[in-house]
Each structure stands twice: as structure tokens, then as C-alpha cells.
Amino acid sequence: MTATAVLAAAALSLTACGGSSDSDDTSSSSSSSSGLSGEITVFAAASLTESFTALGTSFEAENPGTTVTFSFAASSALAEQINSGAPADVFASAATKNMDQVVDAGNASDPVTFANNTMEIAVPADNPAKVDSLDDLTDKDTKVVLCAEDVPCGVSARAVFDNAGITVTPVSNEVDVKSTLSKITLGEADAGVVYVTDVKAAGDKVTGVEIPDDVNASTAYPIATLKGSENAELAKAFEDYVLSDTGATQLESAGFAKP
Template sequence: MRRNTFSAVAVLAAATLSLAACGGSSSSGTPSASSSSGPSGEITVFAAASLTGSFTNLGKAFEAENPGTKVTFSFGPSSGLAEQIDQGAPADVFASAATKNMDQVVEAGNASNPVAFANNTMEIAVPADNPAGVDSLDDLTNKDVKVVLCAQDVPCGVSARAVFKNAGITVTPVSNEVDVKSTLSKITLGEADAGLVYVTDVKAAGDKVSGIEIPADDNATTTYPIASLKNSKNADLAQAFVDYVLSDKGTAELGTAGFSKP
């Protein structure tokens, strides 16, 4: 603006036009354009315990790519999470370690159109020094070998028992744990000689445990479905997170953790 060229009225008009060109601002001081730039707000994701590592990483990456969003996770056994959802627990997304538990939520009218996003298989986990000398499924039938499993109504417990059925063996556990993380903890702490967990959990444990592969003919695979929930208070953000899990970036992160494509 040149010196003394415009009147005070012209100066005011120019200032008004300048603000309009910049998009103005909302009452909170945030540019109004931001409201249409992408998802915002918070969501809570209920996810199977076996997804703890990969989903924690995906949540951080999602937040970084979508400033102004926050993803809070509640990890646990899929069966328990499904019950909580059907009882009205506030959640926006459900990622289950079994189609059975997702079907329960869908049948209750709390979700629709779930999509499979990963597969997982079982593996024998033993303490790093393998004190019981376990090297096969048959060794788990030895009464002197302390075996720990997930509870039989939890997906990892269902899969473990399917493995034993496929192998034609009977295994009596010393304890049945609430989820796969609790099962693995018993092994890393030396409170059990062996247990059946997912291959992803053996990988996540690093050098704390050793993994023993289960023959393909005996092994069991579980499929993980994901869906946004009908009672979500932020449906757009919930669906955006689901889409992110299903994206190439989500698939890559899950693959790094040891999951396979469904």
C-alpha cells in the first residue's frame, strides 16, 4: 500500500479483503479450512491382544498423517471385547482375532460389513533356554512338561485346541490364560515350559522365547476381521482408521509383525 494514497475507508476495505483471501478464522482461532481437510477428533479401538504391537504402531502413523486426531486402544481377548461392545461399552472400531466374535457383534446390530485384514497361525513358544527340551507337539503330552494355553473360549485357545485335534494328541495345561499376552508372559517368566501362541507373538517377544514351528497339516489359522461400530460418535474417523488398516501401509506393518494376508 502506497503512502497516503488511499483513504481510511479504502484501507479498511483492503484489510477486509485480505482476511477473506486468507480464509478467515473460526471462533476457536483455527482456520476454517481445516474442518474440511480431513478427519479429526478421537476414537477408541477395541482390538485383540495379539494386535498390540502392530496396531500401536499403526495408530501412531495414522495420527502423524492426520494431525488433530487421537486413537486410543483397548487390547484384550476378542471374546471379552465383543461382550463389552454388545453391553454398550463406548468404542468406535472393533478388530477381532476371530470371525466368531465379530459375527457376535454384527448379529447384535452393533457393526456391519466387517472386512478380513490378516491371518495368523500358531507356534510353540518355550523359554529361551528351553529347560524342558521341547521340540515338537508330542512333547507337550508329557505330564512333566508344564504347558500353558489361552482359555478355550478365547481365539488363541480355540486355535490351540484345534492344533491338538489335528495332531491327534491330548494336552493338559497347568493354566488357561485370559489372552495370548498373558500366556506368553507365563513362558517368558519361566512359569511354564511351553505354550501355544501366535507366530506374531513369538516374533514380538524377540530373544525372550524360542519358537518351534508346527507342521502345516497340524496347524490352525485364524482370520482377523475389522469393522467400524454403529454407535461410534465419530463415524468418519472410525472408517478412516479402518481404511488405513486395510491400506498398503497397514498391510506392510502387519506383515512386518508376522501376519499374512487373508
């Protein structure tokens, strides 16, 4: 082979290598970007505070350039806010009733249940009132705190009492499950009935007393992208993330059950 031929072959070889590298870079860049950007606001039940905060962090990490902001409160209050025009992109409710209110008002459609939750008695870590069963909650000297009657955790707690055939008179009715739990961790109540996930999230601040399966109550958690969303693509992506295997795994680790 002549010197000219050798140089030509080398040039062709370098050109081929360069072309392959550019193609690989383009492919890599394309596959690492979701194409999602912007911000969304997620209205979520108070009992989802820890799990959804974690999900939001992991979602943002997997989708650089996105921001997920949360507003946590009682599902009943959130549904009322949405139907009153509050700007939000996704609604995750602790009860189908409150989601139905939003759907019926035309502000969402096709909600999907992503988790279930059940109830548990929570007492201060040292359990000063020695509560170890539902019957102990009927003692007039035991200060019991519950979620308000129209709040999902309050509805479920009272369903437990109905199932067990007991009457419990609370010393206060709180706006959501976190407020109820706070009364217990601060020692302002002897016991409360909250979600098993909230007992788990509280760690060593409280002690959980199990409720028998035959009288326990459960609630379903539906999620939906809201029709008023100004970033519907990102909102739907977050909804899908919650419904994904990754979302299910994180929710199960927080104590939620599969739907």
C-alpha cells in the same frame, strides 16, 4: 516504452506473482490436511497390541489433530463388552466368531478381513524342558500353558491338538495370548501355543518351535466400524488405514499373513 508504461507493467507482474503464490499456498494447505479430527477408541485383539499401536502412531502422524486410543484384550471379552454397551468406535477381532456376535447384535456391519495368523509353540529362551515338537507337549512333566478355551488363541491351539491327534493338559488357561506368553517369559511354564506374531514380538525373550503346516491352525482377523461410534468418519478412516497398502505392509512386517 514510457516510464509510466514500465511502472504499470511491473505492477501487473507483481500482482500476477502474488496471486499465484496465494493460490499455491491454499492448494498446499488443502492437500496436507485430511479434514479429520477428534478421538476414537479401538477395541482390538490382544495379539494386535504391537502392530496396532504402531499403526495408530503412524495414522495420527498422517492426520494431525486425531487421537487413537486402544483397548487390547481377548476378542471374546471385547465382543461381550461391546454388546453390553461399552463405548468404542472400531472393533478388530482375532476370530470371525466374535465379530459375528457383534454384527448379530446389531452393533456393526460389513466387517472386512484384514489379516490371518497361525500358531507356534513358544518356550523360554533357554528351553529348559527341551521342547522341540508338539508331541513333547503331551509329557506330564512338561508344564504347558494355553489361552482359555473360549478365547480365539485357545480355540486355535486346541484345533492344532485335534489335527495332530494328541491330548495336552495345560497347567493353566489364561485370559488372552499376552497373559499366556507372560507365563512363558517369566519361566512359570515350559511351553505354550500362541500366535506366530506374538513369538516374533517377544524377540529374544522366547524361542519359537514351528508347528507343521499339515496340522497347524489359522484364524482370520476382521475389522469393522461400530454403529455406536460418536466419530464415525474418523473410525472409518482408521479402518480404511488398516486395510490400506500401508496397513498391510506394517502387519506383514509383524508376521501376519495377507487374508
